[in-house]
Structures are given as structure tokens and as C-alpha cells.
Amino acid sequence: MGCAILAAAIAPGTAAPAAMVRNDHGQLTVAADSPLAARLSVTPVTLVSLSRTIPVPGEVRAEPSRSLSVMTPVAGSIVSLPVSPGDPVTRGQVVAELVSGDMAQAATDVAKARAALDYAHRALVRAQGVASAGGAATRDVESARSTWLQAQAEDDRATARMAALRASAGYQAGQGGVIRLTAPIDGIVSAVNTAPGAFVTDPTAPLLAITGTQEVWAVAAVPENLADALHVGQQTEIDVPALPGRTAHGAISAIEPVLHADTRTLQARVVLANGDGALKPGMFATLTVLTPQPPRIMVPQSALLMNNDTVTVFVEVAPHTYRRRGIEIVYDDGDLCEVTSGLSAGERVVTQGAVLLNDD
Template identity: 25%
Template sequence: MKKLVFVLLGCAIVFGGIFGFLAYKNKMAAEFMANMPIPAIPVTATKATQQNWPRTVPAIGVMEAQHGVDVSTEVAGTVQNILFESGNRVAKGDLLVQLDAEVEQAELRSVQAQLDLAQSDVRRARALAPNKTISISALDKAESDAKVAAAAVGRLTAVIAKKTIVAPFDGMLGIRRINLGQYLDPGTPIVNLQDLSAMLVNFGVSQRVLSDIHVGQPIRMATDSYPGRIFEGKVTTIAPLIDDRTGMVAIQGRFENADGSLRPGMFARLDIILPDMQQTTIVPQTAVSYSLYGNALYVINRSKNEKGEEIATVERAMVETGARRGNWVIVTKGISPGAEIVTSGQLKLTNGAHVTVTESEVLTPPQTLPLE
């Protein structure tokens, strides 16, 4: 019996020690985890900036030359001579194509002879009329015959002139579309001619902003063909008619093109610059996360812990954004100017996460809002 008591007592001591050790171990582990510093996620940050930006009306437009035409023939004929090369620059009046006009020239000689005879008859009739040697009706017929012959000469002269095709204005030629010996019907395109000294841009804006737009207003334009280059122009025409199906107003702007960079048919992104300014809060586009549920960014809040050490946590803020231009986006609601925001590293963040700012970017926005 005593042996059993000693065995039981020994087991109690052994197991009590084991359980006591385990409890002590768990307590120490819990204390260690409770006191262990929360790992901070590295991010880059900057501050939201407030600036006065000019108000703009964005639009998409298509360019056309101030003068552009497919040079064609008004009369039928066979190509006798081609006096231009594709891509040449030409001046107004330069000869481009000569059509065969031998038949018309022969007919012209014939009707010219008839005109000469008719004019001689008129002179004789006028000399004899005072003496009443011929009747007044004979004089009238001679004068009528002379007029008919003169009209025939004028018609053939005009036809021959139309077979000499010249450039209607200064410009650059496109690709030749005809060949020597080819028979051309009236209206057959010969070559495209474009005056590239200035470009017109056609675009539309909503009737809601019609009261803000007037002729002479400045326009800024960017194209995919010349990244980073901004072209300056002006509004030249505002259509009097509003499209009742779309509510859009057609507008045309003009841009000087001395170096010939701009070409007809190019698409362009435009900003009509309005005269008044607006205060806006802008942030880098990389700071905003876009989703179907709304746009958000992370705001950094700085505080001190019990030991007096500075800690930084993030709070997810839903924001409303406006125009996006270049690397910038306007935030119309959700944050205040001067708020410190995360610009990279957002994928690892959650509300309340501790962060460490590895690089604090000091960004200086441009004085004018760049086009996208």
C-alpha cells in the first residue's frame, strides 16, 4: 500500500512539473509575441499638393489641312505628259499634267478661220449699211454669225486650257495615281495635294460648356506621333447648329504648322483653355488604386508609441478623381492638401498596417496641366 502511495506521489510530481513547464513556456511565448514589434512594410510616399490650374475642356479631334484636294480633270482625255513627281512641293499654277489636245486644237483652227471670215463679213456689212446697199437683217445676221464663231473659239480655248492641269494652290503632292497614255474620264483623281502650312482640327464639345467657349480661345494639343510635344492653337469657328441627337457642338481650331510635323487625318487630344482658374488637389497617378467599387489611396498617419518612438500606419481612403493628365490626377474628394500618401507598395497594405517610408518623394507639379 505504501509503495502505491509513493508511486502515485512520484507520478504527480513528474506530471505536475511537466505541465508547469509547459504553462510557463506558453506564458513566456505569449509575452514575447505581445512585446514583439510589428513588422513595418516598406513604401514610398509623397504629399498631396494643391495648386491653381487653368480650367480646361478636353476633346478628341481629327486634323485636316487648311487646303486639301484630289487634283482631277474636268474633261476627258489621254495623258500626254506628267510633269511632277510624287511627294514634290509645288506652287500655285505649276503645270502637273498635260492631256492630249490635238483634236481640239485642230477644231480651234477651223473655228478661228470661221471667226475671221465672219468678222470680215461684219466689217463689209457695216460699211455698206449706211448706203442701204444691204438690209438691216443681213447686217444683223453677219453680226450674229460672228458672235457664234467667237463663242465656238472661246469654248474650244477653254477645253484646251482644261487639258492643261495645274496646281490650284501651294502645297505638297501625294502619290501619283495615273500613268502616261492612260485615258482619264472627268473627275478621275490624279494626285492628292495638301497645303500643310497650317492645320485645322475638328472636334466636338458638349453644349453644357458652350457658354465658356469663344472664338480666339487658346487650345493645347498633343498627338501620339510626337510624345511630349504640345502644339498651341486657337478656336477659329463655333458651329451655329447643335446636334440634336448627341447634344454636341462642332468646333474648329487652327494650328500653325511651319515645320510640316502635323498631317491630315491625325487624331489629337485637345484642351480648350478657359480663362478662369480652379484650386485643385493633385497626386501622382501611381498613388490611386482604381476598381469597379471606387478609387482609393492610402494615407499615412504618424504617431508615437508608449516608448516615445514614432510609428506610421496607413488608412485606406476612398477618393473621387477628376481629369488625368500625364503622371497626375486631380482628387476632387476624399483627402486634403498636405496629406501624406503612399505612392508605391500598396499591394501589401491593409487598413492599419505599419509602414516605413523608404523614400519620401518631393514632387513639383508643372505650372500647366500636361495633356495625357
């Protein structure tokens, strides 16, 4: 369906009366006080900047930095697991408790190292006092100093190991080797891979996964033939079939540099705020990329006339004076049609009632 062309098909005798219109070699002057003048609408020709829309399929994904696994730094037996898949959690909330002999041993090592360091320090002070009174040899002081330095190194080692264990999982250490694993981020428990009573022997095995949904990614699969049309920073509209009537907006933040060989697509992502959690990772989405186009001259359909297979408009050359002019247009659907030649920005054309000026 192309632009609607108003055919100037006025039968003989139906043209505007001579009293209303004066024709001077194709230049039509309409009496300012005539009924015809009141039926004419004249509009300036303007440049219109339109955007080309490129719809591409995609999906909602969790941001990788907001999807984390909770693991235990040492082997142990799970005694409590107070969360289930789908439960919301906050950062620092206890999500699992374990009893670990390794943890108890690490705590004992710290206590022993502190005691040994304290004893070595007191022995060094005592040896230095005896030596200053002339009652001990220098080698006794050096021996006490060496013992103190070794005790200090052992205390540093035990303390550093304990600190590393705590930092590696963000847990709280309780008495008797109890470890309380906590959520590293705010989010939703997306998977639980263990149960109370289970004995964990592999510290690299995730006990549960937490996904943060305050921000998500809308990832588009861009076909190879459209890759050059997309750029970082372009605005997009994201529609999710599962949420009819809701359209999100965002700019392309990144485009993968490598084409996926199996699908011949590039992945472009848009970061979206998701404070209400309505956008769920895994949802299908359509990303419509808005690609700005150069400004174009556009006129309403109602201004167009067909005369002898030529598209024309009436251009105002003086107040209430009009001349027919042939133009070329791009046939397209919509209320406006693009004019490729025959008109310039700023010229005024008749957009309503042009058929009444037909002089054929």
C-alpha cells in the first residue's frame, strides 16, 4: 500500500468560480474573502528526522557480576540450610551453617600461636633483663630473640590463614568449628545443591547460587547482515512478551567483537534497571534499535495530487497565490511521504483543499 494520492478528478463545471480564483498563466490567485480561501490550509515544508527501527530477537539475562555461588572454604558437615530456591536474601544474611574440623583446627592454631608468642616475648624480656644485670650471656638473649621471632612468624601465619578463610566465603565463625556462610550480595536464591546432613568434601563445589536482579541485561542476537548498523550508545526499546504493555528503554552498552559461528549473530547488550524484579533472567525479549536517519523533506498525503501520472502539489508563491509544481516522492505507508525532488525546506504548500484549486 503506497501513499494515498488524491486524484484531481473534478468534473467540468465543478471548478472554483472565476470570482473566487484568477488564473494567470497557471498562477492561481484566490480571493482572500472567498469561501474557498477559508477551506485552504497552507503549511511550511520542513525537514523531518526519522529513525530507522531494527527489531532483533533477544533475551533477559542476569548480570554475571551479580550472579554468585556460595562455597565453603573448608570441608564440613551441613547442619542448617535456612533458604530455598526463589527466596530473597540480603547481603550478610546467613544462608548455611557447617561444622568443620578444619575450621576448629585453624582456630586452635591461632590460639596456640598467640600463647607461644606471648611466652616467647616474656622470655625475651626476662633474658634481656638478666643480661643487663650481668647475669646472662649474650647468646642467651639472641636465643630468646630467635624464639620470639619464630613465634611471631607462626602467629602471623595462623592469623593470615584464618583471615583468608573468612574472606574467601564471607562467613562468620562460631564456636566449636561452626561456620556460618552468608550471602555475598542482595538477590534471589537461584539454586541449592546440598541439604542438611550432607558432608562437603570439595571446597570448590557451589553449595548454592544467588542471583542479583536489581540490574539485568537485555541481550540481542544481531544478524550478521545488520552488524554494521548497530553501534554502542544507540537507543533501544525492549519489549518482553511476558510483560505486555511494558516497554523498557536503554542504550547499547557493548557489542561482542566476535561473530557466533553457529548462529551467524553478534550479541549486543543493554543494561536495564529492574528494581521491582519483574524482568526475570531467561525471558524472551525483542530489542528495537533506533537508528537515526538524515533529515528528509516530508509532506502530508493530503497535499498530493495526481495529474497525468505526475504527482503535484500547490505551492504558495505569494499570499493567496499558488502554482502547481511536479514533485517526486518515495511511496511508503504512513501519514507523511518523503519528497526526493521538487520542494525545498521552508516553502509553503497547500495541505488541505488542494483538490479545489485544480485548474484542469
